[in-house]
Amino acid sequence: MISKAKLQQLGRTHGTPLFVVDHDELRRNYREFRKYLPRVQVYFAVKANPLPEIVRTLYKEGASFDVASMPEFKIVYDNIRGMPARQRQEWIWDKIIYANPNKPVETLEELNQYKPLVTFDNAEELLKIKEHAPQAGVVLRLKVLNTGAMVELSSKFGADPGEAVDLILMADKLGLTCEGLSFHVGSQTTNFDNYVQALGLCASLFKEARDRGYTKMNLVDIGGGFPAPYDESVRPFRELAKVINQELGRLFPKDIQVLAEPGRFLVANAAYTVSKVIGKAVRDGKPSYYINDGVYHSYSGIIFDHCKYPVRAFKKGATRISAVYGPTCDALDVVSMAENLPELDRDDLVYSEKIGAYSHASSTNFNGFPPAKVVHVNV
Numbered sequence: 151m152i153s154k155a156k157l158q159q160l161g162r163t164h165g166t167p168l169f170v171v172d173h174d175e176l177r178r179n180y181r182e183f184r185k186y187l188p189r190v191q192v193y194f195a196v197k198a199n200p201l202p203e204i205v206r207t208l209y210k211e212g213a214s215f216d217v218a219s220m221p222e223f224k225i226v227y228d229n230i231r232g233m234p235a236r237q238r239q240e241w242i243w244d245k246i247i248y249a250n251p252n253k254p255v256e257t258l259e260e261l262n263q264y265k266p267l268v269t270f271d272n273a274e275e276l277l278k279i280k281e282h283a284p285q286a287g288v289v290l291r292l293k294v295l296n297t298g299a300m301v302e303l304s305s306k307f308g309a310d311p312g313e314a315v316d317l318i319l320m321a322d323k324l325g326l327t328c329e330g331l332s333f334h335v336g337s338q339t340t341n342f343d344n345y346v347q348a349l350g351l352c353a354s355l356f357k358e359a360r361d362r363g364y365t366k367m368n369l370v371d372i373g374g375g376f377p378a379p380y381d382e383s384v385r386p387f388r389e390l391a392k393v394i395n396q397e398l399g400r401l402f403p404k405d406i407q408v409l410a411e412p413g414r415f416l417v418a419n420a421a422y423t424v425s426k427v428i429g430k431a432v433r434d435g436k437p438s439y440y441i442n443d444g445v446y447h448s449y450s451g452i453i454f455d456h457c458k459y460p461v462r463a464f465k466k467g468a469t470r471i472s473a474v475y476g477p478t479c480d481a482l483d484v485v486s487m488a489e490n491l492p493e494l495d496r497d498d499l500v501y502s503e504k505i506g507a508y509s510h511a512s513s514t515n516f517n518g519f520p521p522a523k524v525v526h527v528n529v
């Protein structure tokens with residue numbers, strides 16, 4: 151946790167808008183995940199925050215990686231470039247999953263040389279993989295309940311359970327090995343029962359596949375969705391881990407490998423923003439502040455991630471409900487219509503916490519404003 155005083159000092163030293171990443175917190179999150187889910191191999195979902203320094207820290211901790219595009223693959227690959235070829239290949243097979251169920255042909259052709267594990271959720275994709283990345287191992291992504299998640303993913307991804315074993319057998323017929331099953335219960339899930347249901351479904355599909363003669367599945371990938379502690383309403387990770395451990399122990403023999411792809415959980419509380427008041431006004435009687443970061447930049451998660459990031463002042467004083475706007479000319483660029491803030495002046499700094507996931511990652515250059523400068527601490 152970075153203190154308020156330190157954040158303010160960083161803002162003054164480096165200028166704003168600033169995006170501050172605390173690598174101690176990244177390590178703490180990774181170790182907490184490992185501690186409470188010891189059976190699970192942790193594949194950091196790079197999309198949540200693809201800064202190479204973050205990938206590097208998690209690499210050094212021993213993490214594995216979920217990538218969803220060739221540029222993400224390369225960010226991870228940069229860490230193993232120097233390994234002897236054979237060791238590198240083993241590392242890729244053991245520690246990278248390309249977990250985007252729909253891949254462009256060009257990507258498959260480039261990926262093929264690395265013989266990676268890739269996900270799929272339909273017959274078209276299988277044919278594409280067979281033609282353009284025949285050396286890949288495949289994992290079938292299932293459609294599962296996303297009820298109670300902040301970000302719902304199941305409308306776009308996942309095979310219907312009823313067609314799952316047909317797809318597994320089709321892969322086998324094509325000469326591709328289906329290594330196992332994966333799912334995603336929806337991001338920032340508050341409903342732990344989603345994992346219970348999804349694991350039950352996987353166990354029954356393992357059995358159906360075995361009954362129909364397919365015995366090569368050896369892994370279950372429980373995806374992401376692990377909730378970050380944004381506020382007190384979020385139940386502790388150890389409670390969710392207890393539920394998952396119980397189901398894993400009950401449903402899957404020890405020789406079934408278990409993977410997870412946490413994104414948000416590892417990075418959300420490891421980053422902060424510091425920005426500056428660049429203008430102020432009173433609109434409809436409400437104090438309104440224009441800051442130099444907004445929803446086209448570090449606060450993009452407000453739009454893309456359905457997330458909120460309270461804006462706080464370093465200054466003390468009696469507070470009033472105030473509006474906070476981003477710097478661009480779009481009226482959509484609203485950080486908040488109701489923040490409790492003291493009277494602020496031009497050049498005052500403000501900050502937000504727990505803004506590490508799906509924020510800087512989807513920052514744009516809209517209106518000519520570049521993404522916030524990044525500073526890494528406790529590297």
Ligand SMILES: Cc1ncc(COP(=O)(O)O)c(C=O)c1O
Binds near residue numbers: 375411412413
């Ligand atoms: C395939 C896949 N895995 C993992 C994640 C990471 O999810 P989360 O950040 O909820 O842990 C995502 C997020 O969209 C995803 O699409």
